[in-house]
Amino acid sequence: MKRPTGQKPKGAAPRSTRPRAAPQQPQRPAQRGARAQQPRRSSRLRAWARHHRAMALDSLQRLIRYPLGNLLTMLAIAIALVLPAALWLTLDSARLLDAELDDSATLTAYLEISVELPEAKRIEQAVSADEAVQGTRLVSAEQGMADFQQSLGVEDALSGLDDNPLPHSIVVRPGSVDPELMQALAERLDDIAGVDEVRLDLAWVERLRHLAALGTRVALALGVLFGLGVLLVVGNTIRLSVESRRREIEVVMLIGATHAFVRRPFLYSGAWYGFGGGVLALGLLSLGNHWLSLPVAALAESYGASFSLPRLDFTGSTILLSCSTLLGWLGAWLAVSRHLASIRPR
Structure with a gap:
């Protein structure tokens, strides 16, 4: 006997109208253990300084x-x-x-005996005009005799002299103590009129x-x-x-x-x-x-x-x-x- 159309068979389970759930994916286990991490430059510097200290x-x-x-x-x-x-x-x-x-390295220009004090001052001005001369000092014959007597202690022995045998002299302080420059300066001073002799001793220097x-x-x-x-x-x-x-x-x-x-x-x-x-x-x-x-x-x-x-x-x-x-x-x-x-x- 035929079943009418649209009827369900007896004993059949009713169909569910709910949508089927998607199959669940297996959960991944959480990662454990140490993880690589790049330290900062400031942290490395602090650690380096702490270790040094x-x-x-x-x-x-x-x-x-x-x-x-x-x-x-x-x-x-x-x-x-x-x-x-x-x-x-x-x-x-x-x-x-x-x-x-070096400051005490000097030249001494001895003038002629016949040169008087005014002429000696003129010669001093001519000597000081040289560009290689830093300073000059005129020593008169009387002052030279007094210094000589004081240094040797012979005041009584020289007091009987009629004339002063020492000439006027000019102490020259050069601008450079180089031996060659001082030698050239001594030669120029020796050519000045009225200068008898120029003494230069740099051996000890x-x-x-x-x-x-x-x-x-x-x-x-x-x-x-x-x-x-x-x-x-x-x-x-x-x-x-x-x-x-x-x-x-x-x-x-x-x-x-x-x-x-x-x-x-x-x-x-x-x-x-x-x-x-x-x-x-x-x-x-x-x-x-x-x-x-x-x-x-x-x-x-x-x-x-x-x-x-x-x-x-x-x-x-x-x-x-x-x-x-x-x-x-x-x-x-x-x-x-x-x-x-x-x-x-x-």
């Missing part, structure tokens, strides 16, 4: 833990620095003396300048030699420190530390050694100056002069401390770099 303080504390041995090392550095610094001070005083001698040049070279040579001595002292001390911390260095290098990281505390130790040696050198120089100042002053006073030993000023002290610190740093750098090349982490 920490290594500087740590190296200083290590030096303080063993004061006697480290003080002896600094004293050896100070002794190596004292002699070049003392020669430097001596050369400074010699340069000051050379400047004073040349000898002093040669001695000053020799002293400069000796000071530089000694400075280089004693500077190498400071490098050896600091380098040997840092080498022993590296050997005592060899296991620590190997462990640090195993976890990825660079040579610069390992080298940093030893560099600060070398700089502290150099700085301490410079401070002790300044103390030794001050002590030596105080010890020798009285005998030197008494010796200069016995010759009718005043002289005091030179002292290091602020600039000189800063240069000495900077050089000593730099030498200590350089000695440490050479020693550590040499030994780090031989250390291989196992």
Whole structure:
């Protein structure tokens, strides 16, 4: 029997009119673990500065833990620095003396006996007109005799002379103390009418300048030699420190530390050694100056002069401390770099 159209079969489940849901996708598990992140430049600089500060303080504390041995090392550095610094001070005083001698380097033009005082003044004006002349001073015959008697102490012996045998003279201060220029000036002055003779003696000035040049070279040579001595002292001390911390260095290098990281505390130790040696050198120089100042002053006073030993000023002290610190740093750098090349982490 046919079913009527549009009727459902008995027992059939009614169709749902709701839309079917889309199949759910499996959820991805959340990512766990470390993620790579590029640090900022400012963070790296702050970390670098913190490590430098920490290594500087740590190296200083290590030096303080063993004061006697480290003080002896600094004293050896100070002794190596004292002699070049003392020669430097001596050369400074010699340069000051050379400047004073340059001011005292003069020519003396002796006039003819027949020249009277008015004529002598005219000749002085002609001499001062030369472009190479910086200044002149006329010494009359009477003043020359008085100075001669006072310097030799023979007033009674020369008081019976009827006539004054000394002529008028003109003391000439040249603008340059170059020997060739002064010799040319002396020849021009000798050609002036009324000038009998021109005396020029620069041999002692040349000898002093040669001695000053020799002293400069000796000071530089000694400075280089004693500077190498400071490098050896600091380098040997840092080498022993590296050997005592060899296991620590190997462990640090195993976890990825660079040579610069390992080298940093030893560099600060070398700089502290150099700085301490410079401070002790300044103390030794001050002590030596105080010890020798009285005998030197008494010796200069016995010759009718005043002289005091030179002292290091602020600039000189800063240069000495900077050089000593730099030498200590350089000695440490050479020693550590040499030994780090031989250390291989196992």
